[in-house]
Amino acid sequence: MTEIRVLIADDQAAVREGLALLLETMSDVTVVGQAGDGLEAAALAAELAPDVVLMDLNMPRSDGIEATATILAANPAIRVVVLTTYEDDTSIVGALRAGALGYLTKAATRADIERAVKAAAAGQAILDPAVQRQLLAAATGANTGTGNGTPTAPAAEPESADDLSPREADVLRLIAAGHSNREIAKKLFVGEATVKSHINRIFTKTGCRDRAQAVQYAFTHGYAEPGGK
Template structure:
């Protein structure tokens, strides 16, 4: 059973998420919070597997709450819930340790799948959010006088294939099926890519893939 904590300052959003997750036999809502401070308290008491975290909330925002939850319980998986105009919060919450990003109008089936992927150690994200992260990275590069470190030549041909598929948002299972590999082997390649490139999660790897033009064959 996947235990989740829903954090959003809008009651209607929380109600909609509860109705959705109550229909899933493998997901249990342990609690709800309408602000970051309450999210931190509930996460400590309930120890959820996954936290769905709104970013814009009165008082303590979702970024600070994410950082504090993960400082106390690093194994917790925090998935940020964003809106179409929330670009300013994307990189800060990624730096705070969020493992994934979803827009609030994500279709129900995709949201359920994303929670399962997050609980399984992956990094679910909406494709348009990846595009926005890439746009921010490109802007940062163009505004900087220092060279950008992209150690892609150090990776193997197979790792390059995996990186390209990460860049279009495929899960470990989807990558394994595409490349005719075992899921464990894919996980090993992803871990190796993180170590070689200095990117500490799948979203940063996906951004790297897009920035360097590495795409699936």
């Protein structure tokens, strides 16, 4: 595997340093920079062009959602993985809409973080199980709050305007679960070329320009399945 260059963004120095030490123990992972707020994260991302940014959400000057949007507007090839204490609907959906490809809570283990960083570098999504349940609950209208006592309105059903076929919807769900084209082909008993054709049609119908946007679309339009299956 090619070396994965990671930028850490967190306003707590102890957290940044701890994450840097943790990441440096992982094979094929190198920490190229650390940022203490969203503005610094965006500036360092522009300067260093890391493969992955490990992003906190609650930071001064510019929060993680704004920083994610700024970073990806300048360089869409960068992958952002959120690592935060927040798992409310607003934070999760806001981060995904800004372009984050992974979302973990700070209860994540070393193995969880390594898996998320390496998956993101490969263009695949990784969501904390609790975060995924929260998203799915909101998407189905089963959620009753944001985690702070604030009621949440049921999410809308997928718009019929996207006109996805049943097989395209299956492929979109599997993309959201983090599966590669090869894995999707095996699960659906088709060739990889067929999977690529389905993905191209999904992009055209949904307006997504890449796999990361397709993941966001799946979770914000109700296509993701419980447990990422």
